[in-house]
Structure formats: structure tokens, C-alpha cells
Amino acid sequence: MNIHPLLNKRNLIFFGETPPRTIHGASISSGINLEMLQEDFHIEIVEEFADLKYHGRFSLNKTFVFLRAIKKLKAALSHRAYDCYYGVLYFSLFGIIKNYLALSLYRRANPAGKVYLHIHRSDFDRFNASKLNRFFFSKVQQMTDRFILLSAQQLDGFPAAADKKVVLFNTIEQEGGARVKTGQQEVLRCIYIANYIEEKGIGELTRVFCQLSAADYRLDCYGNVTQPAYWEVLKASVAGQEHIQLCQAITGNDKFSALSAADVFIFPSHNEGMPLVLLEAMSVGLPVITTRVGYVNELLGDNYPFYCEPKNEASLKDCIERFRSYADKDGLSEWLQQRYQAQFSRQSHKMKLKNIFSR
Known part of the structure; x- marks a missing residue:
């Protein structure tokens, strides 16, 4: 993804996974949003790439990938001030610790900047059942200005102040035309x-x-x-x-x-x-x-x-x-x-x- 800086726009830094290296629902959605936001922002992407074979489980490989990405984030934050931070809220202990560390770096460098975290899953209650998860989420919540929710159903149950929550339905990369109507088919x-x-x-x-x-x-x-x-x-x-x-x-x-x-x-x-x-x-x-x-x-x-x-x-x-x-x-x-x-x-x-x- 090539997003070029334009000096008359606000600065936004994104930390997370993006296409084409990572292909899943959250990364595709992030890519769509970044492409749309480039009309209003100079966007810096700090990509965190981990092979999808490590999906859903902890591994040393994912830890090293994250540490390398954090190093890149720290370097990017040292070179420019950013008006906004955009990322994904993760629903695992390893993920929420990643959120906490990344936001801590951003807040230290940009205390007046805005933080937007996007939620792409529906199972927050399962995640929030862990005392340790709740502890780190409380720290992340304090540093976050706006949580972008997938659904109106999340508004009541998600534990953040009303003015920190907003609903944004997903959309897709491109839109196809109408199908040819088929009626009943033999196969x-x-x-x-x-x-x-x-x-x-x-x-x-x-x-x-x-x-x-x-x-x-x-x-x-x-x-x-x-x-x-x-x-x-x-x-x-x-x-x-x-x-x-x-x-x-x-x-x-x-x-x-x-x-x-x-x-x-x-x-x-x-x-x-x-x-x-x-x-x-x-x-x-x-x-x-x-x-x-x-x-x-x-x-x-x-x-x-x-x-x-x-x-x-x-x-x-x-x-x-x-x-x-x-x-x-x-x-x-x-x-x-x-x-x-x-x-x-x-x-x-x-x-x-x-x-x-x-x-």
C-alpha cells in the first residue's frame, strides 16, 4: 500500500496489520479505512506482520515480530508529531499488552494527540472475563479517545463512556455489479x-x-x-x-x-x-x-x-x-x-x- 505524505494534511500513524502481506477481515478493513482517510491525513503505517500460521496462538515468532514493530513505531514517533493514532483493539492477553505498550509510546510523544481503536470482534465478554485482561484494558481505555465499534449491539455492553463509543459498519474493498438471475438450477x-x-x-x-x-x-x-x-x-x-x-x-x-x-x-x-x-x-x-x-x-x-x-x-x-x-x-x-x-x-x-x- 503506497500512501504518500501531503504537507497540508494532519498526521496519522497506524500500527497493525495491513494488506497485502496480511489478509484477514481486520487487516482488510484497516486497509480500506486508511485508503479513505488519506484524503484528509498524511498517513504513516507501522506494519506488524506475523505469518497467519500463528493465528490464534502465542509464539516466540509473534513476540519478535511485535518487538521489531515497536522499535519501528518508536523511531517513527521520534521523527514527527502525530495528530492521531489508529489501531485495532486486540482480544487476548498478548494483544492487549501490545495495545498498552504501543499507546504508551504514542502518548509519551503526543500527549495532545487523539487515539482511535477499532474493534473487529464480537467476543469482548469472553476476553473481559480475565482479571489480567481487565487490568490492561483499563489502562488502554484511559489512553483512548474513541472506540470504533462494529455494531449497535456493542454500545450497551462495551465498558467505556458513551462519548468514547461510535458505531461504524464494515464495508468492502470494491463493489461488484449485479448477478445474472439464475432461478432454479439443476446443480x-x-x-x-x-x-x-x-x-x-x-x-x-x-x-x-x-x-x-x-x-x-x-x-x-x-x-x-x-x-x-x-x-x-x-x-x-x-x-x-x-x-x-x-x-x-x-x-x-x-x-x-x-x-x-x-x-x-x-x-x-x-x-x-x-x-x-x-x-x-x-x-x-x-x-x-x-x-x-x-x-x-x-x-x-x-x-x-x-x-x-x-x-x-x-x-x-x-x-x-x-x-x-x-x-x-x-x-x-x-x-x-x-x-x-x-x-x-x-x-x-x-x-x-x-x-x-x-x-
Whole structure:
């Protein structure tokens, strides 16, 4: 990402993960926001890059990566004053300590600067159950001016003063056009796009498709391999199943072409915030089958007809079979695309983001 300084703009420093080196929901969202904010800010990015194979667990590699990034942050802060600090609030002990150390450096160098921390997850209560986590979060909260929340549902439960909290729905990198309406198809073309992580529900999804007829269903999966051992188990589980394809990650126009060619997007994740890939599907009018976790119901509404239960293969299979016989697929497609344009479009997101960082 190339963001060039413009001297007539305020200075903002970002500390965290960004594309293209790191590809997951939070990093993509950060990248989108930084691109939009560059109209108003000179942006300095201090990237913290750790291989996704270390996702969700502590490792010495991640510690060394963080220490190198902290050194870069300290150097950047010594060369220029910054009006704003932007980063992600992490939901782990290691992560919240990273937040505390990074903000301490920023506050020491820029006592009058503003701190914005973005929350990309929905499981704060689990994180906050730890006394040690609460201790470091209290320190981070004292140094933070604004917490950017994913959902209106977070407003009441997140322990910060009302004037420190603001809601900003996610948006996506690019917006696709309308899909060609397909109606009923002989073979239901299903698609999954996410990293190959067990908590995304890919195991349940592939096991269900092993039970479904190859004459009636096809599943194309795309993602990065972030858990090598699990990837080997997953590949072995679908060996010989020609209607199930496990493919490498796709991005940009290739992703939107794949979404537009499918009949339904399936995402049986165990835990989410507000997943970008569901917004991408909605933007092209692709119906989705998904679990009602995190803030997914704010994307799709409480009465969306194709929610399945997480970690429940029978519920997932029933949902897929109900969708296959659903009579008004084209009407559902139009409704989803209209909902996206009204509430989650890039234009709407940009206006709200600029307003947040103008305060």
C-alpha cells in the first residue's frame, strides 16, 4: 500500500496489520479505512506482520515480530508529531499488552494527540472475563479517545463512556455489479470464501457436502492455508469427492467473478464480528447461508430465512436443502443487494469514517 505524505494534511500513524502481506477481515478493513482517510491525513503505517500460521496462538515468532514493530513505531514517533493514532483493539492477553505498550509510546510523544481503536470482534465478554485482561484494558481505555465499534449491539455492553463509543459498519474493498438471475438450477453451485481455519466451519461444510449428491450440488472453496496440520486433514476428508474443490485464495475481480457465478454463498462460521465476505456476497446480490453469530443479524436482519446453527451439521444440511427448493431466489437476491446499498456501501462508510476522524 503506497500512501504518500501531503504537507497540508494532519498526521496519522497506524500500527497493525495491513494488506497485502496480511489478509484477514481486520487487516482488510484497516486497509480500506486508511485508503479513505488519506484524503484528509498524511498517513504513516507501522506494519506488524506475523505469518497467519500463528493465528490464534502465542509464539516466540509473534513476540519478535511485535518487538521489531515497536522499535519501528518508536523511531517513527521520534521523527514527527502525530495528530492521531489508529489501531485495532486486540482480544487476548498478548494483544492487549501490545495495545498498552504501543499507546504508551504514542502518548509519551503526543500527549495532545487523539487515539482511535477499532474493534473487529464480537467476543469482548469472553476476553473481559480475565482479571489480567481487565487490568490492561483499563489502562488502554484511559489512553483512548474513541472506540470504533462494529455494531449497535456493542454500545450497551462495551465498558467505556458513551462519548468514547461510535458505531461504524464494515464495508468492502470494491463493489461488484449485479448477478445474472439464475432461478432454479439443476446443480446448485455453492461457494465458500475464508481462510481454512476450523472455527470458520469449513469442516462441517465439507462433511455435509460429502453426504450430498454430486449430481445436485457443487462446492468451490477458496482461502489461505493458515493451519497446515488441519489443512492436511481437510484435504484427506474430501479425497475422491469431485463435487468439492479446495482452492487457493482469490481476491479482487477474480473473487467477484466467482461470487457472481455462484448460486449461494455458505459461511457456517463459529464466531464472527461483521464478516466482510458476507458484505461482498450481498453487494452482488448473492444469497447466503450462514450462522447467526456475532453481528451477522445486523447485516441480514433478524428474519433472514437461511440461518443455520454453528457446529451443527444437521442444521447446515437442512438449510442447504431448503435453499435448493426455495422458490424466490431472485427476489432474495434483489433484496440483499438493495439492503447492502442502503446500509453498507462504500460511499456511506466513507462519510461516517470521515466524520469520526474529524472530531
